[in-house]
Amino acid sequence: MAGLSAFPTWLRVNAEKYLLITAQRRVAKANDLAAPLPALDAKGKFFTKVFAPIYRILPWSLRSKVLQLMPGSHRQQWSPRERKPNGPAV
Amino acid sequence: MAVRTVVVGGGAAGIGAAGAFKGANPGGEVIVYTEFEDAAYSPCGIPYVHGKEIIDFQSLFLATKEQYANQGIDIHYETTVTGLDFANRRIRVEGEGEVAYDRLIVATGFNYADPGVPGGDLEGLYYVKNIRQAMEWDKTLDNTKVAVIIEATPLGMEMIEAMIHRGIEVHVVDTRPWAMSDLADPDIVEPVQKTWTEAGVHMHYGVKLEGFVGEGKIRAVKTSEGEIPCDLAVICTKKVPNNELGARAGLKTGPTGGIIVNKRMETNIAGVYAAGDVAEIPLGVTNVGVQGLTGSHAYSQGKVAGINAGGGHREYQPVYIPWGMVAGKWMIGGVNFGETAATALGIPFVMGVAQGISRARYFPGMKPIKVKLLAEPKSLRLIGAQMVGGEGIKERADFLAMAVKTGITLEDLAYMENVYSPPIGALNEPIALAAQNGLSKVKR
Numbered sequence: 001m002a003g004l005s006a007f008p009t010w011l012r013v014n015a016e017k018y019l020l021i022t023a024q025r026r027v028a029k030a031n032d033l034a035a036p037l038p039a040l041d042a043k044g045k046f047f048t049k050v051f052a053p054i055y056r057i058l059p060w061s062l063r064s065k066v067l068q069l070m071p072g073s074h075r076q077q078w079s080p081r082e083r084k085p086n087g088p089a090v
Numbered sequence: 091m092a093v094r095t096v097v098v099g100g101g102a103a104g105i106g107a108a109g110a111f112k113g114a115n116p117g118g119e120v121i122v123y124t125e126f127e128d129a130a131y132s133p134c135g136i137p138y139v140h141g142k143e144i145i146d147f148q149s150l151f152l153a154t155k156e157q158y159a160n161q162g163i164d165i166h167y168e169t170t171v172t173g174l175d176f177a178n179r180r181i182r183v184e185g186e187g188e189v190a191y192d193r194l195i196v197a198t199g200f201n202y203a204d205p206g207v208p209g210g211d212l213e214g215l216y217y218v219k220n221i222r223q224a225m226e227w228d229k230t231l232d233n234t235k236v237a238v239i240i241e242a243t244p245l246g247m248e249m250i251e252a253m254i255h256r257g258i259e260v261h262v263v264d265t266r267p268w269a270m271s272d273l274a275d276p277d278i279v280e281p282v283q284k285t286w287t288e289a290g291v292h293m294h295y296g297v298k299l300e301g302f303v304g305e306g307k308i309r310a311v312k313t314s315e316g317e318i319p320c321d322l323a324v325i326c327t328k329k330v331p332n333n334e335l336g337a338r339a340g341l342k343t344g345p346t347g348g349i350i351v352n353k354r355m356e357t358n359i360a361g362v363y364a365a366g367d368v369a370e371i372p373l374g375v376t377n378v379g380v381q382g383l384t385g386s387h388a389y390s391q392g393k394v395a396g397i398n399a400g401g402g403h404r405e406y407q408p409v410y411i412p413w414g415m416v417a418g419k420w421m422i423g424g425v426n427f428g429e430t431a432a433t434a435l436g437i438p439f440v441m442g443v444a445q446g447i448s449r450a451r452y453f454p455g456m457k458p459i460k461v462k463l464l465a466e467p468k469s470l471r472l473i474g475a476q477m478v479g480g481e482g483i484k485e486r487a488d489f490l491a492m493a494v495k496t497g498i499t500l501e502d503l504a505y506m507e508n509v510y511s512p513p514i515g516a517l518n519e520p521i522a523l524a525a526q527n528g529l530s531k532v533k534r
Binding site: 008026031036037058070071073076 | 407
């Protein structure tokens with residue numbers, strides 16, 4: 001699999017999964033709902049007990065910088081069209 | 091000499107690409123390869139045929155095979171592409187040998203994530219994708235008494251509705267705590283789940299799938315809370331990019347597994363494009379890649395790839411993902427993410443929530459609408475939204491996606507103008523009410 005970015009993919013898939021689980025647990029508790037299943041395997045424990053708490057205490061600006069450094073389409077050339085009206089259109 | 095573009099994949103992205111290529115380059119040659127018996131139908135419509143809301147599968151086709159042929163789109167059905175050779179600009183096709191191309195568009199779509207449990211080879215496990223198979227499964231549904239939906243994803247929700255309409259006893263099994271919990275907040279889904287309860291749906295949340303049980307054919311779904319006897323299981327797991335063909339040949343993939351593309355849908359190989367569920371696109375709000383979007387995203391990406399392959403110039407843009415669906419007696423929808431996903435990502439936000447109405451309060455058919463808006467705390471720029479209501483959700487989701495894209499703030503929305511006409515709009519627009527609520531939480 002020459003084209004696969006193995007580690008970033010592994011990190012993204014697991015970070016996404018377990019960060020969502022921890023957020024769902026928090027929101028479920030606030031809404032008096034059943035919590036998602038606890039992660040029982042080593043990987044799940046690492047991501048929920050170690051990764052998620054560390055991720056959570058880092059400021060968004062730092063997290064965002066790290067995310068931008070990951071490979072992916074976001075590092076290609078894109079032209080977001082952000083524009084504000086500047087006076088009457090005609 | 092005519093430019094030859096080869097498209098691998100006959101779904102929304104592939105057919106969009108082929109048509110757009112012919113539009114940009116009428117003298118060019120375009121060949122589409124698909125493993126399936128058909129191309130360009132609406133797989134999103136399959137649950138509604140199962141639910142008898144759409145009369146037949148034929149309605150889901152966009153055009154006939156003859157119409158594509160008349161447009162100069164040469165579609166090779168039931169044909170497998172086994173390899174891509176970028177150095178020599180050729181592809182390997184089962185039964186055809188090597189086929190040369192000038193431009194190549196990879197639109198190989200998605201696969202459902204493997205549930206990864208024993209019994210995955212039993213009969214009676216339904217993956218909703220191929221329309222011909224759906225036609226056969228539809229006959230099976232006539233004799234199905236109990237169905238289990240594996241994961242309450244958007245497709246899972248549509249299939250729950252289909253089973254309800256079909257009079258089939260339906261169970262849903264999901265490790266997560268509520269339906270669509272990766273995308274939707276619990277208060278948005280709660281009214282939907284209430285209607286499901288009324289309809290007799292058995293919801294097994296926080297429950298792990300452990301296997302499929304049976305002798306040749308499924309007899310039960312095994313879960314962490316015991317076995318659920320059933321005739322059928324519908325696998326509605328997450329969509330993962332079908333990137334194997336492209337990645338094996340050297341196309342770079344991003345962290346989502348989707349093929350890395352730029353605004354022209356170009357990959358890391360010159361003359362090779364990717365589009366649809368196999369591609370990774372940046373989310374506008376965070377500039378982080380996402381994958382597995384909607385059919386409209388796939389079609390648009392295909393058109394961009396096709397036009398550029400045909401010598402034209404078209405740019406795709408980062409996405410903001412308006413979404414919406416009918417669920418139970420409600421419509422739900424939103425833009426980007428809600429409270430749960432923003433919390434997961436650790437994105438700071440201020441939230442405004444309001445309960446409004448869809449028409450004048452005295453007008454027959456008036457329905458409630460709940461709107462949640464998420465904004466960046468400093469600039470108050472809108473970054474996400476979630477809604478549940480009786481009507482008017484799709485239009486608001488589309489509008490709010492443009493609002494996020496163009497940098498609209500809670501202040502802009504709080505004092506927005508709105509249509510007031512008793513049969514179609516209330517005096518107070520629910521979006522404006524939610525924005526006002528959000529502003530009231532911010533001391534400026």
